[in-house]
Amino acid sequence: MAAVDVVPLVDEGLGNSAYLVDLGDGRALVVDVSLDLRAAWNAAQRRGLALGFAADTHLHADFLSGARQLAATEGTRVLAAAEGHREFAHTGLRDGDDVDLGGLRLQALATPGHTHEHLSFLLLDDDKPIGVFTGGSLLVGAAARTDLVSPEQTEALARQQYASLQRLASLPDEVPVWPTHGAGSFCSAPPGTQRTSTIGQEKATNPLLRASDEDSFVATLLDSLGSFPPYFLRLSEINRRGPAVFDAEPGLPALDVATVRALLDDGAQIIDTRPVPEFAAGHVPGAVSIPLRPAFVSWLGWLASHERPLVVVRGADQDPAEIAWQAAKIGYTNLAGELDGAVGAWTAAGLSTSSTRVVWPEHVGQGQVLDVRQTSEFAAGHLPGARHVELGSLADRAGEVPREPTVIMCGHGERAMGAASLLERAGHRDLAVMVGGPDDWARTTGRGLETGT
Template identity: 75%
Template sequence: MSTIDVVPLVDEGLGNSAYLVDLGDGRAMVVDVSLDLRAACDAARRRGLALAFAADTHLHADFLSGARQLSATEGTRVLASAAGHREFSHSGLRDGDEVDLGGLRLRALSTPGHTHEHLSFLLLDGDRPAGVFTGGSLLVGSAARTDLAAPEQTEALTRAQYASLRRLTRLPDDVAVWPTHGAGSFCSAPPGAERVSTIGREKATNPLLQKEDEDEFVAALLGSLGSYPPYFRRLGELNRRGPALLERDPSLAALDVATVRAMLADGAQLVDARPVADFAAAHVPGALSIPLRPVFASWLGWLAPPDRPLIIVRDPGQDPAEIAWQATKIGYGNLAGELTGGIDAWRAAGHSTTSTRLVDPGEVAGAVLDIRQRAEFAAGHLPGALHVELGDLPGRAGEVPGEPLVVMCGHGERAMGAASLLEQAGHRDLAVLTGGPGDWARTTGGRVETGA
């Protein structure tokens, strides 16, 4: 592994890693940094480094790039693929192009597959390849998904991914692998704690690299792909045009009860970020439950409308800046503000609330709706459970059977989001399971089923 100071900046919620590279002369480079620049700027400030370069491996679908913002506010030089045709100032690189970083060099390697214009960046210390920023190409134990462009382009991109991975494996075995997408990313990565690797380790352990036959590789990669949030289909083009520059940190404007009621009547959507138990006890009818946690951004982008004003309800102890940043980094600039005083102010004004029952694993009775991802459901579910992924539920609420109905996921957060969507669709006798299939099996002695 490299001795160059490369600092991973992990976004646990999106499952991604950006990187800060200390160039050894008071300057730094960041790679695949999001518009939420807090971690990158804090890391650079602690080390006394100026952010001289910002490299993007591809046109990101899962977050807005922070490269243009850095260029405008810090004078940072943006490095990106010339084939991406970005509409803002940047140094467009093609295969084999090199950039002098002041002692270190960065070489662009064309590695299409995840996107058409994808580059990997080989970091060279003299003539020695120290590591490679693989973005959405070679991942730890996998490769990134190839179905984000268009259905008719997926097979060709998957075959391009096969060639790109083979190209990367021709690097020396001790070269570090620094991917952007990791466990938890909807851009496809297997579960696991490891976010960095080496070429040699991936050649020995990555299942996709064991597929010598291209057709087998294509079948294996495409067969591993799950669903992804609809906002993925918008952000690539926003990143190509250049995300709008932020004049100040995002925040939540204060909205009183009367203003919120008027906005709701005009089509706004309430997003309740409180914990599951608080939402269950009392919430505004029609509110969408998305508890604030690291994955808040992903589920906001999956479930909340991008074209209607969003109003946040939160607990006093929840950080409004975190909510605003998570929305901003995925392109949700439609946060109108927050309900001042939260649910207490709503009730104090005399307006009605509703509640949703929570049930323990031993209390499950009647129909069960499991809203987890396809692979999670296939790995183990309650006998007879109906399966509709949470992301599909807004369009399939009419397929869900009548009440009483227990909604479940792995812990309860996603299930409460599903219950709130079903309540919007008119379902009433609903309950949310506080646990998952394993909790049910341990409590009841029952056996989970596997398969689709």
């Protein structure tokens, strides 16, 4: 058969890649596709393909799978691990099982570690390997984290991950590696731009494949584990039961000021997706700043409740469908709608707003500096004497931050504004957000950064 067309469908926000494979007969296979199916639909439509098969390598913790939606609306055949015990119609696969894709074959390889039931899928043309979908097993330069099931099972799963990587490394060197998790994923992919690889390249460069033995592998993997959003602990079970099937695309109904005020009185939360300068100039008191950008979805799942109604305030040039889809793919079906007219409608109703001061690096003096980046980022270089609290834990730790003039910073400013909004909600005042990151401060002031925690 001719060369197989494998199309990566990259989700920059989650740091993940799904894949669409043209099967050559008018049908396509999609692998690890999320509930936000727009990219898969568009790729299939451009090629005139029907989505015949949807394979999931594991019970995803960082997004809702789109496989059940495809089965319900397009008759797509779902392929997944039998040991996942999914509660909706699917073809349950075990180690060594083959699925005839109509010329190509998909072979299941048990590769536990990231999850207990994890499968990799070897794509074959007759007996020739075309490539392997490694999901959350072998990644480019890494392996996915093993601490999402439970703390008690983290090390045991890391040892299974070692065996799984060794198994994948036994494939021919020229076999392409198509992982799901990539740079930007909280499932432990290192920074970088490369999202696919080969078995040979990983054997030569992946530090985990070059570990001297199992114990060294486990120590290295466990040492790399950082924090992750709390929604990771909920989504795998929703994926096992089967995400609810949408009968229409998600959206943001328009809500007038009176309705929004009533929702707020009942415990709703305002999520302001506008850029940092617009939020800084004026926002609804108590709003949480989560600017709409690729990382929006992860921070929504980290900072916003999935149980309380959420009211969105967005910029006029921001796509409401994008906000709704991003929320839906991590199970946030609690978007009540958007404030019709945004902040202008709020002020027109005679209601007050809050503002947050923004400062440039050269204006950051000797006062308190709060750095809200991830621990690994902070350790790599931070302002001398800076206090560190990760943004994801700040709501619970706001009481640890002294109530004194504070400059908040991150890498660019978006996370810092999110932190400022959380501290404002907790009653902190005299806050400022620094535009830029520590490198900008060092370059501007000529001073050096500190390292370590």
